[in-house]
Structures are given as C-alpha cells and as structure tokens.
C-alpha cells in the first residue's frame with residue numbers, strides 16, 4: 196500500500212512538474228508572439244509614416260517655387276498633397292487594423308502603384324523592369340517585398356537625393372530577386388538604422404538574404420534574394 200502511495204505521489208509530482216513546464220513554455224510563446232507582433236506593427240508604422248512624410252515634405256518644399264512660377268499648377272499640387280496625406284492616413288489606419296494593404300492585387304500591380312505615387316510626389320524617375328513569368332507570391336512575401344521597396348525609395352530620396360531609381364523584379368524558378376538601384380550620393384560606410392534592419396529581418400523571415408552595396412557618389416544597390424520553393 197505504501198509503495199503504491201509513494202508511486203502515486205511521485206506520479207502526481209511529475210505531472211505537476213510537467214504542467215509547470217507547459218505553463219512556462221506557453222507563457223514564453225505568448226510573450227514571443229506579442230513581441231513579434233509589436234515588431235511588425237512598429238515596422239509597418241515606420242515604413243508607412245516615414246514614406247508618406249518624405250513625399251509630403253518634398254512636395255511642400257517645392258510648393259513656394261511652383262506658386263511663384265505657376266499659380267494654377269501650385270493649386271493642383273496642393274490638391275495632390277492633400278490626397279497623398281489622406282491616402283497616407285488610410286495606410287496608417289490599415290496598419291493599425293493590421294490589414295494588408297496589398298490584398299487583391301498582385302505583387303507587380305502593388306509595386307506599380309507604389310512607384311506611380313512616389314514618382315508623382317517626388318519628381319523622381321523610377322523604372323520598373325519585370326523579368327520572367329510572374330508567379331503567385333504569397334501575401335506575407337508580397338507585403339515584405341513592398342515594404343522593402345518602399346524603404347529603398349524613401350532612403351534613395353532622403354539620403355541619396357537620387358533622381359533616378361531602377362527596380363528590377365526577376366521571377367526565377369528557384370528564387371525571386373528584387374533589385375533597387377539608385378543614382379544618388381551613396382555612402383562609404385553603412386550604419387544600419389531601423390529601415391535597413393527591418394528590411395533584413397523581413398527578408399530573413401522568408402529565408403532570403405539582402406545585400407546593400409554602396410559607394411560615395413555611386414548610388415546604392417539593394418539586392419533581395421528570396422527562395423521561391425519554400426516561402427514565396
């Protein structure tokens with residue numbers, strides 16, 4: 196009897212121990228999920244808010260000159276800035292509601308729209324080239340790629356004062372390659388800030404790699420390689 200009792204006690208103790216372990220790990224998973232989600236939301240806010248402000252500031256800076264030169268064009272530009280800000284607010288709202296702004300559109304359609312918007316508001320020549328047969332890219336990868344291009348464009352304008360940016364999307368059997376090339380000032384030493392670090396995190400999360408290549412007075416080239424078979 197005492198042997199059975201002892202065995203029972205040991206069993207109960209071991210179950211309690213295992214329950215504690217389970218509780219600990221489920222708490223850990225919850226903490227990690229919250230952390231990941233917070234990271235995602237702060238990255239999205241950084242990308243949308245930073246991108247919109249860059250476009251608005253560039254347009255506003257040009258406005259006094261435009262107003263002196265052509266009042267009618269200036270009025271048109273004011274309307275465009277107002278539309279841009281309104282769209283930006285919608286973007287921020289979407290992020291807050293954690294909705295994907297890319298849904299219902301293909302990657303190339305979303306990138307084309309992003310480029311058209313940026314060209315309109317920053318007087319930058321942006322050329323998009325698509326190679327290979329466009330295959331379906333899942334929402335997660337699409338969202339990450341769009342955010343990377345958005346940051347690449349913002350940086351090219353903000354830091355490089357680029358006038359021309361080339362984007363190449365290459366659909367290969369094994370991988371998807373995205374190149375963002377600007378003709379701006381470039382830089383010799385790259386200290387990653389939030390923008391480029393988020394770019395790395397996002398592409399790493401898709402099992403891909405990012406390379407930054409820049410030299411002073413020689414623009415910047417960003418290369419993203421994302422494996423197709425596994426994640427895209």
Ligand SMILES: Nc1ncnc2c1ncn2[C@@H]1O[C@H](COP(=O)(O)OP(=O)(O)OP(=O)(O)O)[C@@H](O)[C@H]1O
Nearest residue numbers: 350351354355381382386387388389390391392415
């Ligand atoms: N296209 C570019 N041309 C020249 N320098 C660049 C370019 N992109 C990035 N850099 C340099 O790399 C640095 C890091 O860029 P990153 O996007 O990580 O941070 P940031 O733009 O300074 O700030 P944020 O965290 O708001 O994005 C920049 O401060 C800048 O010096």
Ligand SMILES: [Mg+2]
Nearest residue numbers: 350388390391
């Ligand atoms: Mg940046």
